[in-house]
Structures are given as C-alpha cells and as structure tokens.
Amino acid sequence: MNANTATPAKTKLRVATTSLAGCFGCHMSFLDIDERILQLVELVEFDRSPITDIKHCGPCDLGIIEGGVCNAENVHVLHEFRKNCKILVAMGACAVNGGLPAQRNHLDLRDILEEVYQTEPGLTHGGIPNDPELPLPLNKVHPIHEVVKIDYFLPGCPPPADAIWKFLTDLLAGRTPHLGHGLLHYD
C-alpha cells in the first residue's frame, strides 16, 4: 500500500474487559455477536481482555466488567479498571446485582467453607484451602456498583448478543444505550 495516499487511520477506541465473580457466560455471549466482531474491530482495539490475554489494564475509553465482587483480587481488578477506564460498564446479572454467587450472602462464610471442605459427606475433606496465592473471599458478594462508580448497566444472564451489540453500537455512536422490550432481560 502506498503510505502517502492512505487515509489516516481513525483513532480506535480502546476497550478492556474482564470477568470477576462471573462464569464467563457474558463473554461467551459477547462472542455470539459472530461476524459483527469484524465491524467492531474497525472501531475498537482491545486492551486487557480474555481475547488478548494482557494481564493489566492500561488507559482505556471503555471497560466492561462481568461478574460481581466476591474476593480481594476482584476488588483490586475493579479498582484498576475504574482508574484506567473513562466509561465503566457492568455487564450481566452478577455485575449488576451479584447474581448467583450472591445467593450465598445470607449464609456465614465460615459455615459455607466448613461444609464444603470439611463436613459435607461425599466431598473431599482436604481442609479449607489456605494457599497464600489464593485471594481471600469476602464475607458477602457485592454488585460492582457497591464498590466503584459504574456509568452504564447491561443486565441479563447473560445479556443476549443482540443486546450487547445494540448497547455497544449505541455507545460507540455517542448515544445513550437503549435496549427496550425483547432485549432488556434480567434472566
């Protein structure tokens, strides 16, 4: 290609994504946008994300968080995203309201660990894991808006690919994302 005649490349928006206390189902749903991802990469480039395997988030225009906050590492990652991302989005039920992991919240954490690792018949009784590499679990699972400011919420378990696409294209076009009947789901 002749560099002199090429039109200057448009600055792409930088996007980071991560999964905290989630199941990666929202990321799978994100991939369900299928061939539209080719349109998307015309507009964005990925920073930290399971797609790039970059380990730490740099300055970004958009951060997308899947999952709630259930352990100390989740808190650090969430703060790293908030510090680096101009716009932070809670994607999926767990990020929005804690989701399935938060259903442990009315139980005592020690009771849960003891039941799972020590007392429940049929489970291996290796004792409660205590490796210093393991992040410490929090007493409660929190939706991410209880820890940092969140700019936009995209509910769903997972949000359907069409909802993610509508949300992203609205946002990238500078519109307030609007889902409406059929795309807005909490389940």
Add this chain to the structure above:
Amino acid sequence: MSENTFLLDGEAIPFVPGQTVMQAAKAAGKYIPHLCWHPEFKPHGSCKLCTVKANGRFVSSCTMEAAAGVTIENRTPELDDKRRTLLQLLFVEGNHFCPSCEKSGNCLLQATAYDLGMMSPHFDHFFPDRPVDASHPDILLDFNRCILCSLCVQASEQADKKNVFVMGGRGMRGRRIIINSESGKLGDTDFAASDRAASICPVGVILKKRVGFAVPIGERKYDQAPASVVEVTK
C-alpha cells in the same frame, strides 16, 4: 370536554361515576404502572407505583375516584423516574435473582421494571435472610421475592374465605406475610392449589409445584408483549 371525562396525559378518558382513575384508564386501554392493584380486589394504594399527578398533586390512581375535568399526568419523565426508584427499592429489599426464578417472564415486578427501563438496582442490596416453605404438597412459598402487595391476603380472605395469609410484624425487616396455622407452615392449612390465592401472586412467592417450566422461558406472558400492553388487554 364531555361531562364524565378526565384528561390523562392530555387525552380525554371517559368514566362511569364510581370508577377509580385506574379502572377508567384500563378500560380505555391506558396503562398506569401498578403492582398491588388487581381488578378483582379492593384497592389499597400501598405500592405507590400507580402514583399520578391529579391537578398537580400526587395521588394513588388506584384509590382516587375519577372526577370530571381533572387533569392527570401519568407517563411523564418525572413520574416514571419516581416509579423506577420505587422499583429499585423493592429489588434491593428482597432477593430478586431473576435467572434462578421460575416466575421469570410471568413476573409483574420484572415486567414493570423492563417497561420503565430499570437498568440497575442503584441502591445497596439488603440480601435479607428469608424463609422458603415447601411443606405443602402442591405449593412452594419463597418469601425471598415477596414485595408485600398483600394480594394473597385479600384473595384468601375474600375469594377463598380461608384467611391462610395474614400481614404481620413491624418495621423494615419485621413486616412479612405470616401463614395462619399453629406451626406457621402452609402444609398445616387447608390451602389448595385451586384457591384463587394460589395464582394471584404477581411475583415468584406462591409457586405451583411441578409446573414451573411447563411454559418455557421466551414464551411467557410478558415475553410476547410488554407490561404496558399486557396489563391493559388482559
């Protein structure tokens, strides 16, 4: 404007003397968001979702008698914003995990929140510890989802003449539905799956056993059309 009409969002709505604003609006196909109101039972104006502005003053449209010439604001950004806040308060007060609730898609709380575009719970969650009662052979009670609309109390008392449910306790965490039996268990009452109260719950508290997914997700009441359509056509 003719004699027996009022203005709802600028449109003349006819009414029969004695009708409430809610009844007249529904008859005219106009949706006023609501949770504790049900056409079969006496309104008690407790959920406040149906709050409208009548001649500039906030009032529950389910309890206000329609009157000629009144100007009523309903779906204004201001009122819908307050309704969203009420919904968010309800969502954080209970344990509303839609992905694991078999009422999802048939739930009026969820459908109303969709209709009003509630994107997040906004407030900090209570995550309360509430009981589940599976003692009845045909009915499951999951109080995690109760919004205290008291429709089950009304249905059991007025339609079934059984008084199975009563509202009891005081305060933010104390107020709850109590089962009217010595053990406090539904299994020890004469409650039947054919009772009106068994199918009145707008959320996922009173559930019939073994039919939870007879209608699959995606083909349910509010999947076909939003609450604003379903609630004025049913």
